[in-house]
Amino acid sequence: MARTIIDALYDGNLDFIIGKRGTSTEYRKAMSDLMAVQDKLTQALPEDQRGLVEEISTASTNANHFDCKQHFEKGYRLGAMLMLAVFTTPVELEQ
Numbered sequence: 001m002a003r004t005i006i007d008a009l010y011d012g013n014l015d016f017i018i019g020k021r022g023t024s025t026e027y028r029k030a031m032s033d034l035m036a037v038q039d040k041l042t043q044a045l046p047e048d049q050r051g052l053v054e055e056i057s058t059a060s061t062n063a064n065h066f067d068c069k070q071h072f073e074k075g076y077r078l079g080a081m082l083m084l085a086v087f088t089t090p091v092e093l094e095q
Contacts, residue, residue: 010072 042053 006073006076009076010069 038053038057042050045053
């Protein structure tokens with residue numbers, strides 16, 4: 001499958017241009033909360049059904065990944081279209 005520059009940007013393969021950024025405090029807290037709830041749910045289930053928690057987590061992560069990527073691509077394209085409009089629209093200067 002051919003990769004586009006948008007794919008590389010989304011996947012973080014162009015960090016050398018903008019520098020690497022860490023995750024936010026809010027994100028780390030949300031992930032910690034999620035892990036705690038998953039652990040509680042795992043412990044509440046009978047042993048033979050505990051794998052369902054991992055299946056739900058994996059399916060949710062995959063769906064979220066594709067949703068985020070789609071929104072990233074749309075936003076990136078919008079930004080590019082705005083830049084194109086700025087650079088191709090004649091500017092009328094006052095005299």
